[in-house]
Amino acid sequence: MILEAIQYGFIQKALIAGSLIALSCAFLGVFLVLRKFSMIGDGLAHVSFATVALALLLSVPPLIVSIPLVILSSFLILKLNEKANLHGDAAIGLVSSLSVAIGIVIASLAQGFNVDLFSYLFGSILVISDLDVYLSAVLSLVVIGGVVFYYHDLFAITYDENYARVSGMKVEHLNYMIAVMTSITIVLGIRVVGTMLVSSLIVFPAVTALQVSRSFRSAMAIAAATSVFCVIAGVFASFNFNLPTGGTIVIFNAICFAFAFGYKVVLTS
Amino acid sequence: METILKVENLNVSYGRHRVLNDIAFDIKKGDYVGIVGPNGSGKSTLVKTLLGLIPADSGKIHFGNGLELARHKIGYLPQVAITTDSLFPAKVREIVEMGLLVQKKFPKILHKEDKTKVNRILDELSISDLKEEKIGQLSGGQQQRVLLARAMVGEPEILILDEPTSALDPKIRSEFYQMIQSLNQKRQVTILLVSHDIGSIGQYTNKMLYLDQRLVFFGDYKDFCHSNDMTDYFGFETQHKMCWQHGAHDHNHSHVKLKTSTSSVEDVNTDQSLKVVGGEKV
Numbered sequence: 001m002i003l004e005a006i007q008y009g010f011i012q013k014a015l016i017a018g019s020l021i022a023l024s025c026a027f028l029g030v031f032l033v034l035r036k037f038s039m040i041g042d043g044l045a046h047v048s049f050a051t052v053a054l055a056l057l058l059s060v061p062p063l064i065v066s067i068p069l070v071i072l073s074s075f076l077i078l079k080l081n082e083k084a085n086l087h088g089d090a091a092i093g094l095v096s097s098l099s100v101a102i103g104i105v106i107a108s109l110a111q112g113f114n115v116d117l118f119s120y121l122f123g124s125i126l127v128i129s130d131l132d133v134y135l136s137a138v139l140s141l142v143v144i145g146g147v148v149f150y151y152h153d154l155f156a157i158t159y160d161e162n163y164a165r166v167s168g169m170k171v172e173h174l175n176y177m178i179a180v181m182t183s184i185t186i187v188l189g190i191r192v193v194g195t196m197l198v199s200s201l202i203v204f205p206a207v208t209a210l211q212v213s214r215s216f217r218s219a220m221a222i223a224a225a226t227s228v229f230c231v232i233a234g235v236f237a238s239f240n241f242n243l244p245t246g247g248t249i250v251i252f253n254a255i256c257f258a259f260a261f262g263y264k265v266v267l268t269s
Numbered sequence: 270m271e272t273i274l275k276v277e278n279l280n281v282s283y284g285r286h287r288v289l290n291d292i293a294f295d296i297k298k299g300d301y302v303g304i305v306g307p308n309g310s311g312k313s314t315l316v317k318t319l320l321g322l323i324p325a326d327s328g329k330i331h332f333g334n335g336l337e338l339a340r341h342k343i344g345y346l347p348q349v350a351i352t353t354d355s356l357f358p359a360k361v362r363e364i365v366e367m368g369l370l371v372q373k374k375f376p377k378i379l380h381k382e383d384k385t386k387v388n389r390i391l392d393e394l395s396i397s398d399l400k401e402e403k404i405g406q407l408s409g410g411q412q413q414r415v416l417l418a419r420a421m422v423g424e425p426e427i428l429i430l431d432e433p434t435s436a437l438d439p440k441i442r443s444e445f446y447q448m449i450q451s452l453n454q455k456r457q458v459t460i461l462l463v464s465h466d467i468g469s470i471g472q473y474t475n476k477m478l479y480l481d482q483r484l485v486f487f488g489d490y491k492d493f494c495h496s497n498d499m500t501d502y503f504g505f506e507t508q509h510k511m512c513w514q515h516g517a518h519d520h521n522h523s524h525v526k527l528k529t530s531t532s533s534v535e536d537v538n539t540d541q542s543l544k545v546v547g548g549e550k551v
Contacts, residue, residue, distance in 0.1 A: 034357065152370040152377045159359060159367065163419075166320045166345040167371035210356045214403045219358035 005239045013133045014125045014245070018192050018231040020140035022201065024185040026227035027147040029206035030219050031178060034158050038206070040077065040179075041199035043092035044186040047073040049195045050103030051187075052120045057110045062120065063135050066187040073099065074179035123194035123246030125235070136188050143181045150174065155216055192231065193246035201227065204253035211260035226256050270297040272333050273427060273459050274319070279328030281311070281318050288314045290483040292328070296461070296476075298426075301453045303474035303490075304463045310480045312463045316431050319461070320345055332427070344425030344458075346416050346433050355405035361415050362400045365391060368419035390418045394448065410441035414448070421452065427459045428452070434464065442466070446473045467511045 005011050032038045048066050055065035073095050080091035107117055119127075128136075147154065156164040157174055165171045182202075189198035209222035234249030274296040281289040289311045296302060304312050317323040319330055320343070332343065365387050370377050379387075391397045394414045399407060404415060413433055420428055430449070434442040450473040453460050464470045471477070477493050479486040485502065486493050493499055494512035503511070 149375070152367070152373075155359075155363070156367050156371050159357070159364065160347065162320075162322055162347060163345055163367075164371065165322060166343065169371060210358055213358040214401075215360045216358050216363055 001240055002236055005236055010126050010128070011235065011239060013128055013130070014235050015232060017128055017133045017136040017140075017188075018125050018235060018249075019228045020137055020144070021185070021188045021192050022205075022227035022231040023224050024140045024143040024147075024181075025189055025198075025201035026205040026209075026223040027144060027220060028178070028182055028185055029202040029204075029227075030209065030216075030223050031147075031154050031158050032182065032202060033206040033210070038199070038203045039089055039092050040074065040182060041186055041202035043077065043096035044070050044074055044183055045190065045195045045198045046096035046103075047099040048187050048190050048198075049117075049121070050099040050106065052190070052195070053103040053106040053110075053117055056116050057106055061131065063132065063187060066190075067139075067184055070183040070187050071180050074183045075176065078175060078179055119194075120190055121194050121196050122244060123190065123192050123197065125192045125245050126238070128191055132191060136191065139184050139188055143185055146177065146181055150177065154178070193249055197246050197250050200250045200253060204250070204257055205230070208253070208257040208260045211257070211264040226253070230256060270299065272296070273298045273300075274333065274461075275329075275331040276319070277329040277331075279315075279318065279330065280326040281314055281323060282326050283314075287326075288482060289318070289480075292480075292484050294478060294484065294487045296427075296459060298333075298459055299453070299457045300476050301450065301460045301474045302462065302476045302478055303467070303470040304461060304478045304480065305465065305467045305470070306480035306485070308465070309482075311482050312465075312480055313431055315480060316429050316461065316463055320429060342423075342426045344420035344423065344428040346413075346420045346428065346430040348432050348435055355403075357403075357405045359404050360400070361391075361396065361402050361404055361407070362387065364404055364415055365418045365422055368422040372423050386422055386424075387418075390422045394418050394421075409437050410445065413437065413445060417445075417448070421456075421458075424456075425458065427461065430460070430462045432463050432465065434466070439469075442469065446470060449473065471512065 006015075029038070029041075032040060047070050051066040051069040052062045054069070055062040058065065077091045077095050080086050080094065086094070153164070153169055153174055156167070156169060157171055161171055164174075185202070186198055189201050192198070193201060205223040205227035206219075208226050209219045213219035213222050230249050230252035233252045234245055237243060237252070238245040238248040272295050276295075277293050279289055279292040280287065292315065304315060306312050314323060318325050366379060366383075369379060369383050369386065388397070391400055394417060396411065396414050396418065399411060399415070404412060407415065417433075428449075434445050437445060446469065449460060449462065452458050460474075462470060462474065467477075471490050471494075474490060476488065477486060477490045478484070479493070486496070486499060490512075494508070500508050
């Protein structure tokens, strides 16, 4: 059954792009969840809804419009936190709700692409184009490379931002780097599970890993393995049982979390 | 003795509220300074300004011996509450290694001698057996030792501790102060320790910096205990409470005025007109 599915080009593309995006989401997710900033994934996903609507209105590839605009929105969230003295969640709420409002207005003004927009709401990795696969692969590798290269710095600011600052690290630069990487990952992730569910790719693997891991490295490894496994399992399951791929991937993530949580409870009782 | 930290006319505000007024003092290499004062006196603000975490309105901070250029030679130990998240996935070894890795340029790789340094500081602080334990599952005292190991592994010349024992019970607190004193004596590390626990830290520090939004006293602890100006400022009973554990207070100090103040050690007179530096009224 799996061997049969893997013969298809669209399945191969979905597995390659999906796995790389899953790795990016998992790596970043550990840092975002531990820094209590996991909702930025949800907020930026809402922003990407508006940017996709704009791209469809302009008839240009959504990735090209979405990536710069979502990066700008993530900077806006950081600036609102720094300058307007807003709590992290409040800044995310402001930017994401405004974006959804803009997206709805654009969609209603330019009637005719609602079907396409719907595919971005819930993901459509099985119909991913070659261009999207290449872009996803390159950008995912950039994100994964960034996390690996700055691993120790990201670990330091995640554990104790003040200590990192005192030690002379450029914490603001690193925060902006995380914002850029998160934006890219979110935009890529909407191809896999859609804007409604993309934050789950960030949050689920990380919280699953946190239940069972004892070291930071093991948390990263478990999150990555869980995330890739769920994408692969989700793609095959959705193909075989004719289920929506995005939703199936997220359900696999939820099952993995339930197992990890149960394991932790058994271990500690 | 060489000056390792010089602060001149330092003023710091939060918004429109001035928290530190015209602070000036010199710290010599090897000093062990207790920074004390009532709640809201600006103790933590002072160390955060020294560490560059809060900008100053005006004034100068000079770290001697090229330390300004080598931030990693300044160790920092925050309050223990920072590590209370039991889910945080980090082993003790990873936290202590962080103290070396933040100093390194890319590629950030630990060499054999770095691992030796990590093992040595873990041994020195008696936490070698916790090396592979998860930080969030340790007690407050153990976590604080781990953070001290992280601060010390880079062999800093100045160690700044911001209320490091506020979450610890008295026995663990006393052990911790002794450990810091030992590091100060063995390694000649200059130490600035913020605490609200004036009575206890007087046993271990050799200098005291008393803040109450301005510098009330800076000098030897014994001078503080024998200062008539401080008796005037705090009242005899409060000064006595601050000094008795240190054994520095002269019970026969004939010219101290006996006051009937009921203020506690942490709730002292806040007359801001008096400023005594180096045991001298200025």
